[in-house]
Amino acid sequence: MSELAQAIAALLAITNPVGALPVFMSITEDSDRQTRRRYAALASGVVFAILALSAIGGRWMLEAFGISMPAFQAAGGLVIVLMGLEMLQGSPTRVQHSDRPISEEDSILVPFAMPMxxxxxxxxxxxxxxxxxxxLAGDLTVVLAVAITALILLLVLALSASAGRFIRGRGGVLVVRFMGLILVAIGAQYLFDGVKGFFFAT
Structure with missing residues (x-):
């Protein structure tokens, strides 16, 4: 599998647009189609900005904290494995709501786009x-994967009215659990590569 395809697969599994769709529909249930599409574009844009900045500045941030690449790769792989196992167990996506009334647009930004x-x-x-x-070429590949993932998220959210019928049924459960399995496999690979890199480096 190419680096780009692997990055897209990992990002789609971890961002899980299908799993996030019911929350988006809940937030925008009183919105018309045009407004819902605008919110879809807003959420996708915020997701792209956050993840692209992480891709561009991530390595320098690790250097600033004195964290080696293999160590972070192993730790990141472990986190991804744990999240994948949670998805395999069918844990529902939860959003905490405060007592303070907030607008739909605020809810799209936080908590939907980030941290959901x-x-x-x-x-x-x-x-x-x-x-x-x-x-640098690898970083640009990751940014491209982030852009493609954000575009897929936009399409899924924009088609929420028709996709919602599928998500409410067994199809949504199957997709979430399949993505969980993919995450476990990807995370395990990152974990093993990180441990191997750490011991070879030392």
Missing amino acids: VAGPGAITTVITLTAKSGS
């Missing part, structure tokens, strides 16, 4: 991918 979609797991995945690549 572009959360710690997604940010860890992006930084792990750039740490693994170790080159």
Whole structure:
């Protein structure tokens, strides 16, 4: 599998647009189609910005904290494995609501775009991918994967009215659990590569 395809697969599994769709529909249930599409574009844009910045600045952030690439790759792989196991167990996506009334647009930004979609797991995945690549070309590949993932998220959210019928049925459960399995496999690979890199480096 090419680096780009692997990065896209990892990001789609961790951001899980299908799993996030019911929350998006809940937030925008009183919105018309045009407004819903605008919110879809807003959420996708925020997700792209957060993950692209993480891809560009992730390596320098690790250097600032004195964290080696193999160590972060192993830690990131472990986090991804744990998130994948949670998805395999069918744990529902939860959003905490405060008593303070907030607008739909605020809810799209927080908590939907961040931390639900572009959360710690997604940010860890992006930084792990750039740490693994170790080159500017690799970083640009990860940014391209982030852009493609954000575009897919946009399409899924924009088609929420028709896709919602599928998500509410067994199809949504199957997709979430399949993505969980993919995450476990990807995370395990990152973990093993990180441990191997750490011992060879020392």
